[in-house]
Amino acid sequence: DAGVIQSPRHEVTEMGQEVTLRCKPISGHNSLFWYRQTMMRGLELLIYFNNNVPIDDSGMPEDRFSAKMPNASFSTLKIQPSEPRDSAVYFCASSLDAIGELFFGEGSRLTVL
Amino acid sequence: SQQGEEDPQALSIQEGENATMNCSYKTSINNLQWYRQNSGRGLVHLILIRSNEREKHSGRLRVTLDTSKKSSSLLITASRAADTASYFCATDGGGTALIFGKGTTLSVSS
Numbered sequence: 001d002a003g004v005i006q007s008p009r010h011e012v013t014e015m016g017q018e019v020t021l022r023c024k025p026i027s028g029h030n031s032l033f034w035y036r037q038t039m040m041r042g043l044e045l046l047i048y049f050n051n052n053v054p055i056d057d058s059g060m061p062e063d064r065f066s067a068k069m070p071n072a073s074f075s076t077l078k079i080q081p082s083e084p085r086d087s088a089v090y091f092c093a094s095s096l097d098a099i100g101e102l103f104f105g106e107g108s109r110l111t112v113l
Numbered sequence: 114s115q116q117g118e119e120d121p122q123a124l125s126i127q128e129g130e131n132a133t134m135n136c137s138y139k140t141s142i143n144n145l146q147w148y149r150q151n152s153g154r155g156l157v158h159l160i161l162i163r164s165n166e167r168e169k170h171s172g173r174l175r176v177t178l179d180t181s182k183k184s185s186s187l188l189i190t191a192s193r194a195a196d197t198a199s200y201f202c203a204t205d206g207g208g209t210a211l212i213f214g215k216g217t218t219l220s221v222s223s
Contacts, residue, residue, distance in 0.1 A: 104155035
Protein backbone atom coordinates (compact mmCIF):
# COMPACT_ATOMS: atom_id res chain seq x y z
CA ASP A 1 0.00 0.00 0.00
CA ALA A 2 1.21 3.53 -0.77
CA GLY A 3 0.29 4.85 2.65
CA VAL A 4 -1.79 7.94 3.36
CA ILE A 5 -1.62 10.34 0.44
CA GLN A 6 -2.13 14.06 0.86
CA SER A 7 -2.29 16.82 -1.70
CA PRO A 8 -1.11 19.41 -2.27
CA ARG A 9 2.18 19.17 -0.36
CA HIS A 10 2.57 22.92 -0.42
CA GLU A 11 0.02 25.65 -0.93
CA VAL A 12 0.58 29.38 -0.91
CA THR A 13 -2.50 31.53 -1.17
CA GLU A 14 -3.74 34.98 -0.38
CA MET A 15 -6.03 35.91 2.46
CA GLY A 16 -9.65 35.44 1.54
CA GLN A 17 -9.09 32.63 -0.92
CA GLU A 18 -10.61 29.18 -0.60
CA VAL A 19 -8.23 26.34 0.21
CA THR A 20 -9.01 22.65 -0.26
CA LEU A 21 -6.74 19.97 1.13
CA ARG A 22 -7.19 16.36 0.08
CA CYS A 23 -6.48 13.00 1.67
CA LYS A 24 -6.60 9.39 0.55
CA PRO A 25 -6.44 7.04 3.54
CA ILE A 26 -5.01 3.55 3.59
CA SER A 27 -7.44 1.06 2.11
CA GLY A 28 -9.32 -0.84 4.79
CA HIS A 29 -8.83 1.75 7.52
CA ASN A 30 -12.08 2.77 9.18
CA SER A 31 -10.97 5.96 10.90
CA LEU A 32 -9.61 9.16 9.38
CA PHE A 33 -8.21 12.16 11.22
CA TRP A 34 -7.25 15.72 10.35
CA TYR A 35 -4.60 17.38 12.52
CA ARG A 36 -3.00 20.81 12.32
CA GLN A 37 0.59 21.47 13.45
CA THR A 38 2.07 24.83 14.37
CA MET A 39 5.06 25.79 16.46
CA MET A 40 2.89 27.62 18.96
CA ARG A 41 0.10 25.10 19.46
CA GLY A 42 1.73 21.82 18.51
CA LEU A 43 -0.38 19.10 16.92
CA GLU A 44 -4.10 19.77 17.26
CA LEU A 45 -6.89 17.35 16.38
CA LEU A 46 -9.37 19.11 14.11
CA ILE A 47 -11.86 16.36 13.28
CA TYR A 48 -12.10 12.64 12.91
CA PHE A 49 -14.35 10.29 10.98
CA ASN A 50 -15.31 6.72 11.64
CA ASN A 51 -16.77 4.77 8.70
CA ASN A 52 -17.07 8.08 6.80
CA VAL A 53 -19.17 9.69 9.54
CA PRO A 54 -17.82 12.72 11.46
CA ILE A 55 -17.53 11.70 15.11
CA ASP A 56 -15.85 14.66 16.77
CA ASP A 57 -15.38 18.06 15.12
CA SER A 58 -14.91 20.01 18.33
CA GLY A 59 -11.37 20.90 17.27
CA MET A 60 -12.45 22.70 14.12
CA PRO A 61 -11.47 26.31 14.81
CA GLU A 62 -14.52 28.04 13.37
CA ASP A 63 -17.13 27.96 10.66
CA ARG A 64 -14.55 28.81 8.03
CA PHE A 65 -13.34 25.22 8.33
CA SER A 66 -15.28 22.27 6.97
CA ALA A 67 -14.39 18.63 6.34
CA LYS A 68 -16.09 15.93 4.33
CA MET A 69 -15.59 12.26 3.70
CA PRO A 70 -17.86 11.30 0.79
CA ASN A 71 -16.49 7.76 0.65
CA ALA A 72 -13.99 5.47 2.35
CA SER A 73 -11.12 6.48 0.08
CA PHE A 74 -11.30 10.26 0.07
CA SER A 75 -11.57 13.20 2.44
CA THR A 76 -11.27 16.97 2.08
CA LEU A 77 -10.58 19.79 4.48
CA LYS A 78 -11.74 23.16 3.23
CA ILE A 79 -10.98 26.62 4.55
CA GLN A 80 -13.12 29.45 3.21
CA PRO A 81 -12.13 32.24 3.48
CA SER A 82 -8.53 31.62 4.49
CA GLU A 83 -6.66 33.90 6.92
CA PRO A 84 -2.94 34.28 7.70
CA ARG A 85 -3.43 32.59 11.09
CA ASP A 86 -4.47 29.44 9.25
CA SER A 87 -0.87 29.00 8.08
CA ALA A 88 0.25 25.60 9.36
CA VAL A 89 1.01 22.06 8.31
CA TYR A 90 -2.17 20.01 8.00
CA PHE A 91 -1.86 16.28 8.47
CA CYS A 92 -4.25 13.54 7.55
CA ALA A 93 -3.97 10.18 9.30
CA SER A 94 -5.87 6.92 9.13
CA SER A 95 -6.15 3.87 11.33
CA LEU A 96 -8.10 0.68 11.79
CA ASP A 97 -9.85 2.20 14.80
CA ALA A 98 -9.99 5.53 16.64
CA ILE A 99 -7.41 4.72 19.32
CA GLY A 100 -5.08 2.39 17.45
CA GLU A 101 -1.88 3.09 15.60
CA LEU A 102 -2.14 6.11 13.32
CA PHE A 103 -0.59 6.24 9.88
CA PHE A 104 0.18 9.82 8.85
CA GLY A 105 0.51 11.40 5.46
CA GLU A 106 3.42 13.71 4.70
CA GLY A 107 1.29 16.78 5.37
CA SER A 108 0.14 19.82 3.44
CA ARG A 109 2.04 22.99 4.28
CA LEU A 110 -0.31 25.96 3.94
CA THR A 111 0.88 29.55 3.82
CA VAL A 112 -1.74 32.27 3.73
CA LEU A 113 -0.34 35.68 2.84
CA SER B 114 -6.43 20.79 24.41
CA GLN B 115 -3.13 19.09 25.20
CA GLN B 116 -3.56 15.76 26.95
CA GLY B 117 0.09 14.77 27.09
CA GLU B 118 3.09 16.88 27.84
CA GLU B 119 6.65 15.84 27.05
CA ASP B 120 9.71 16.71 29.04
CA PRO B 121 12.29 17.95 28.26
CA GLN B 122 11.31 20.16 25.32
CA ALA B 123 14.76 19.69 23.81
CA LEU B 124 17.57 17.22 24.39
CA SER B 125 21.08 17.17 22.94
CA ILE B 126 23.33 14.14 23.33
CA GLN B 127 26.31 12.42 21.73
CA GLU B 128 26.11 9.30 19.63
CA GLY B 129 26.19 6.20 21.78
CA GLU B 130 24.51 7.85 24.76
CA ASN B 131 21.03 6.99 25.95
CA ALA B 132 18.13 9.44 25.55
CA THR B 133 15.21 9.55 27.95
CA MET B 134 12.02 11.47 27.31
CA ASN B 135 9.08 11.74 29.65
CA CYS B 136 5.37 12.24 29.10
CA SER B 137 2.72 13.22 31.60
CA TYR B 138 -0.99 13.12 30.92
CA LYS B 139 -4.16 14.17 32.66
CA THR B 140 -7.01 11.68 32.29
CA SER B 141 -7.37 7.90 32.32
CA ILE B 142 -6.29 6.13 29.15
CA ASN B 143 -6.72 2.88 27.24
CA ASN B 144 -3.28 3.12 25.74
CA LEU B 145 -0.37 5.49 25.26
CA GLN B 146 1.62 5.73 22.06
CA TRP B 147 4.94 7.25 21.03
CA TYR B 148 5.59 8.74 17.61
CA ARG B 149 8.61 10.13 15.85
CA GLN B 150 8.71 13.00 13.35
CA ASN B 151 11.68 13.80 11.17
CA SER B 152 11.95 17.38 10.00
CA GLY B 153 9.41 18.16 7.28
CA ARG B 154 7.83 14.71 7.41
CA GLY B 155 4.73 13.07 8.85
CA LEU B 156 4.66 11.30 12.19
CA VAL B 157 5.64 7.66 12.37
CA HIS B 158 4.35 5.27 15.01
CA LEU B 159 7.03 3.80 17.29
CA ILE B 160 5.31 1.85 20.03
CA LEU B 161 1.97 1.40 21.80
CA ILE B 162 1.66 0.46 25.46
CA ARG B 163 -1.68 -0.50 26.97
CA SER B 164 -2.89 0.75 30.31
CA ASN B 165 -2.42 -2.70 31.90
CA GLU B 166 1.21 -2.93 30.76
CA ARG B 167 4.14 -1.45 32.67
CA GLU B 168 6.99 -1.84 30.22
CA LYS B 169 7.46 -2.60 26.56
CA HIS B 170 10.51 -3.03 24.34
CA SER B 171 11.06 -2.63 20.63
CA GLY B 172 14.62 -2.83 19.37
CA ARG B 173 16.55 0.01 21.05
CA LEU B 174 13.34 1.51 22.45
CA ARG B 175 12.03 0.92 25.93
CA VAL B 176 8.76 2.44 27.09
CA THR B 177 7.45 2.44 30.62
CA LEU B 178 4.01 3.41 31.85
CA ASP B 179 2.97 4.36 35.37
CA THR B 180 -0.79 4.88 35.41
CA SER B 181 -0.79 5.86 39.10
CA LYS B 182 1.44 8.83 38.26
CA LYS B 183 -0.09 9.32 34.82
CA SER B 184 3.32 9.28 33.22
CA SER B 185 5.36 7.42 30.65
CA SER B 186 8.97 7.44 29.55
CA LEU B 187 10.68 6.60 26.29
CA LEU B 188 14.27 5.42 26.44
CA ILE B 189 16.39 5.20 23.30
CA THR B 190 19.58 3.26 23.97
CA ALA B 191 22.86 3.71 22.11
CA SER B 192 21.60 6.74 20.17
CA ARG B 193 22.61 7.33 16.59
CA ALA B 194 22.70 10.51 14.52
CA ALA B 195 19.72 9.09 12.59
CA ASP B 196 17.65 9.23 15.79
CA THR B 197 17.63 13.03 15.51
CA ALA B 198 13.93 13.91 15.34
CA SER B 199 11.00 15.10 17.42
CA TYR B 200 9.28 12.55 19.62
CA PHE B 201 5.63 12.79 20.69
CA CYS B 202 3.49 10.92 23.12
CA ALA B 203 -0.21 10.51 22.37
CA THR B 204 -3.07 9.39 24.56
CA ASP B 205 -6.67 8.50 23.88
CA GLY B 206 -8.15 10.15 26.95
CA GLY B 207 -10.15 7.02 27.74
CA GLY B 208 -11.58 6.33 24.30
CA THR B 209 -11.46 9.43 22.14
CA ALA B 210 -9.13 10.09 19.24
CA LEU B 211 -5.45 10.51 20.00
CA ILE B 212 -4.30 13.78 21.50
CA PHE B 213 -0.61 14.64 21.13
CA GLY B 214 1.80 16.52 23.32
CA LYS B 215 4.11 19.22 21.96
CA GLY B 216 7.02 16.86 21.68
CA THR B 217 10.67 16.54 22.63
CA THR B 218 13.24 17.57 20.04
CA LEU B 219 16.19 15.19 20.17
CA SER B 220 19.50 16.10 18.60
CA VAL B 221 22.18 13.40 18.41
CA SER B 222 25.61 14.57 17.34
CA SER B 223 28.35 12.34 16.00
